[in-house]
Amino acid sequence: MSEFRVRxxxxxxxxxxxxxxxxxxxxAGSFDERAQKITKAVAxxxxxxxxxxxxxxxxxxxxxxxxxxxxxxxxxxxxxMQNIETLNAYGIKKIVTACPHCFNTLKNEYPSLGGEYEVxxxxxxxxxxxxxxxxxIQGGAFAGQRITYHDSxxxxxxxxxxxxxxEIIEKLDGALVEMKRSKANGLCCGAxxxxxxxxxxxxxxxxxxxxxxxxxxxxxxxxxxxCPFCMTMxxxxxxxxxxxxxxxxxxxxxxxxxxxxx
Amino acid sequence: xIAQILFIALCGVATYFFAKNVGKIxxxxxxxxxxxxxxxxxxxxxxxxxxxxxxxxxAVRPVPFVLHFIVYAGFILINIEVLEIxxxxxxxxxxxxxxLGPVYDVAIGFFEILAFGVLVSCIVFLARxxxxxxxxxxxxxxxxxxxxxAATILFIEIILMGALLKMxxxxxxxxxxxIHHYIAAGSFPISSWLVVxxxxxxxTETLIYTERIAWWFHIIGIFLFMNYLPFSKHFHVIxxxxxxxxxxxxxxxxxxxxxxxxxxxxxxxxxxxxxPEGYEPPTSFGVKDVTDLTWKNLMDAYTCTECGRCTxxxxxxxxxxxxxxxxxxxxxxxxxxxxxKNIDANNGSFVDDQxxxxxxxxxxxxxxxxxxxxxxxxxxxxxxxxxxxxxxxxFKVMEQSSAPAPINSMFTNMENNQAPxxxxxxxxxxxxQE
Numbered sequence: 001m002s003e004f005r006v007r008x009x010x011x012x013x014x015x016x017x018x019x020x021x022x023x024x025x026x027x028a029g030s031f032d033e034r035a036q037k038i039t040k041a042v043a044x045x046x047x048x049x050x051x052x053x054x055x056x057x058x059x060x061x062x063x064x065x066x067x068x069x070x071x072x073x074x075x076x077x078x079x080x081m082q083n084i085e086t087l088n089a090y091g092i093k094k095i096v097t098a099c100p101h102c103f104n105t106l107k108n109e110y111p112s113l114g115g116e117y118e119v120x121x122x123x124x125x126x127x128x129x130x131x132x133x134x135x136x137i138q139g140g141a142f143a144g145q146r147i148t149y150h151d152s153x154x155x156x157x158x159x160x161x162x163x164x165x166x167e168i169i170e171k172l173d174g175a176l177v178e179m180k181r182s183k184a185n186g187l188c189c190g191a192x193x194x195x196x197x198x199x200x201x202x203x204x205x206x207x208x209x210x211x212x213x214x215x216x217x218x219x220x221x222x223x224x225x226x227c228p229f230c231m232t233m234x235x236x237x238x239x240x241x242x243x244x245x246x247x248x249x250x251x252x253x254x255x256x257x258x259x260x261x262x
Numbered sequence: 263x264i265a266q267i268l269f270i271a272l273c274g275v276a277t278y279f280f281a282k283n284v285g286k287i288x289x290x291x292x293x294x295x296x297x298x299x300x301x302x303x304x305x306x307x308x309x310x311x312x313x314x315x316x317x318x319x320x321a322v323r324p325v326p327f328v329l330h331f332i333v334y335a336g337f338i339l340i341n342i343e344v345l346e347i348x349x350x351x352x353x354x355x356x357x358x359x360x361x362l363g364p365v366y367d368v369a370i371g372f373f374e375i376l377a378f379g380v381l382v383s384c385i386v387f388l389a390r391x392x393x394x395x396x397x398x399x400x401x402x403x404x405x406x407x408x409x410x411x412a413a414t415i416l417f418i419e420i421i422l423m424g425a426l427l428k429m430x431x432x433x434x435x436x437x438x439x440x441i442h443h444y445i446a447a448g449s450f451p452i453s454s455w456l457v458v459x460x461x462x463x464x465x466t467e468t469l470i471y472t473e474r475i476a477w478w479f480h481i482i483g484i485f486l487f488m489n490y491l492p493f494s495k496h497f498h499v500i501x502x503x504x505x506x507x508x509x510x511x512x513x514x515x516x517x518x519x520x521x522x523x524x525x526x527x528x529x530x531x532x533x534x535x536x537x538p539e540g541y542e543p544p545t546s547f548g549v550k551d552v553t554d555l556t557w558k559n560l561m562d563a564y565t566c567t568e569c570g571r572c573t574x575x576x577x578x579x580x581x582x583x584x585x586x587x588x589x590x591x592x593x594x595x596x597x598x599x600x601x602x603k604n605i606d607a608n609n610g611s612f613v614d615d616q617x618x619x620x621x622x623x624x625x626x627x628x629x630x631x632x633x634x635x636x637x638x639x640x641x642x643x644x645x646x647x648x649x650x651x652x653x654x655x656x657f658k659v660m661e662q663s664s665a666p667a668p669i670n671s672m673f674t675n676m677e678n679n680q681a682p683x684x685x686x687x688x689x690x691x692x693x694x695q696e
């Protein structure tokens with residue numbers, strides 16, 4: 001990040017500065033090359049909004065979500081308790097994350113293990129910042145573009161967040177077009193439930209290719225995602241159909257950062 | 263008089279066997295582990311009113327919604343007429359509620375319209391299943407009993423509604439002919455044109471027999487139907503109500519944290535942690551057999567009417583994998599029935615039969631699930647197949663260490679590198695430097 005320095009909680013603590021919000025980056029956002037771009041877009045937006053935020057840096061560990069969904073409750077609770085110890089030590093009150101899986105776990109599954117925080121997904125926070133005028137989108141970077149939104153299962157069905165991402169897209173000046181299966185009826189990208197980390201079971205088709213068919217049918221210029229795992233699956237699906245030149249897959253945060261000229 | 267005694271005896275027998283079999287189902291459900299689902303009662307009543315009474319989740323698919331709503335309204339409202347049939351049967355009266363006058367006439371007329379609606383809907387349902395062959399009724403798990411069960415129910419309903427209309431047709435002609443005992447009561451907007459033109463040709467004596475036969479056929483049919491319910495998927499007509507009352511009210515993404523694991527993990531992370539008095543380490547993890555599931559999971563199984571909406575939205579099933587959330591529910595019920603019969607046959611205690619729920623549900627099914635909640639969202643009566651899948655994975659992983667190899671590698675990475683991939687944890691913030 002050449003424009004500004006992203007600071008860690010340890011930095012903030014050492015400098016004796018207050019942090020408004022912790023940016024929980026997540027494993028995909030930290031290590032996956034494509035997802036890192038989403039992470040940077042979120043950081044730029046937070047910076048542009050003048051929010052004092054920090055990351056945990058090397059003190060962050062996986063929330064344990066894939067272990068939990070794969071049935072390894074021991075490993076999940078070990079990860080969770082370590083993270084909760086770190087978060088509580090810093091007195092974290094509010095967290096934003098760009099990963100719906102981290103979001104769901106932090107929000108729903110940490111409280112009964114002793115980790116109670118206000119947890120926001122980045123689409124909710126960005127939508128709030130836009131509504132409050134703390135950030136604004138100028139120009140028509142997406143004017144005339146058809147944008148379709150792929151619901152992440154862990155935002156949508158799991159947590160009933162359907163509108164925030166759509167409201168942001170509406171503000172982008174493009175045309176929001178829905179796929180035939182959307183919102184509560186949205187089709188999974190194929191990554192959840194630890195499927196990301198294994199081969200698919202024997203069948204006739206990959207789930208992400210089935211989803212790519214839905215995307216092509218909607219005939220968009222841009223597919224908007226809100227999850228780094230969906231990002232991987234959707235891009236692979238588009239590539240499978242050799243459409244990567246025509247259809248871009250972008251995270252909502254990246255679309256906003258582009259529209260803000262960040 | 264003989265007819266009345268016979269009728270009362272029939273009522274007694276039908277109620278006895280129904281209560282006995284419902285009692286067995288209740289016993290089977292309570293074989294499950296305890297879970298407290300009695301919090302937030304106002305929200306629970308609201309959910310039941312909306313989802314079960316109001317059938318709001320059915321509305322996603324308008325055609326079956328309308329057809330099903332007619333059959334449902336018929337089931338609830340025509341039962342008011344069954345109440346009259348019961349009183350008439352016991353006291354030897356005829357149309358005892360006819361003193362209600364115009365209200366009675368309107369009600370009987372309305373029931374006829376409903377009965378006709380139910381009849382037509384059931385014919386359309388049969389057509390959807392066996393002529394149109396809707397995809398969700400063609401799955402492998404519907405072969406055999408499940409398929410016969412569906413057809414049986416629809417035929418019984420068609421025959422019952424037919425008997426009601428025939429009874430009314432004969433009755434109104436006898437009323438018109440001024441026959442003693444057949445007091446003028448009711449209105450008959452359907453049978454008057456559908457059946458009466460034919461019955462008008464019959465003699466009064468034949469019509470009296472016809473009316474009596476149709477009356478007995480209708481009520482005996484209802485008793486038989488009632489006693490078929492506990493063995494059928496059609497038991498949902500009763501279970502939908504309690505099952506939605508006990509709905510999960512938390513966010514769908516919130517998977518329970520196993521309390522039995524928490525204490526163990528605390529000790530693992532800090533061996534000097536204080537162990538609560540009377541603490542006993544857990545002896546098993548996850549779900550091996552149906553008795554390891556919660557009673558709500560088991561109630562779900564008896565509530566399932568095998569409509570297959572879950573399976574038709576499952577991303578894995580749609581892409582040709584063996585996983586079918588409906589099959590998960592059917593297997594759970596089949597296994598639970600088996601366990602129940604085992605207990606009955608062995609004087610109240612279960613004798614090991616070398617089987618468990620994993621004998622019914624394969625690893626290929628368990629490891630295909632995306633935990634995407636599409637099945638949970640789709641269920642019109644709030645059944646959760648996903649929870650059973652995750653609980654069975656817990657058994658596979660924590661009891662048998664038999665996860666697929668790439669999943670085990672993911673676990674190892676998470677333990678060693680704090681991420682599901684093999685990256686150095688020290689590189690986690692490298693993106694800030696680029």
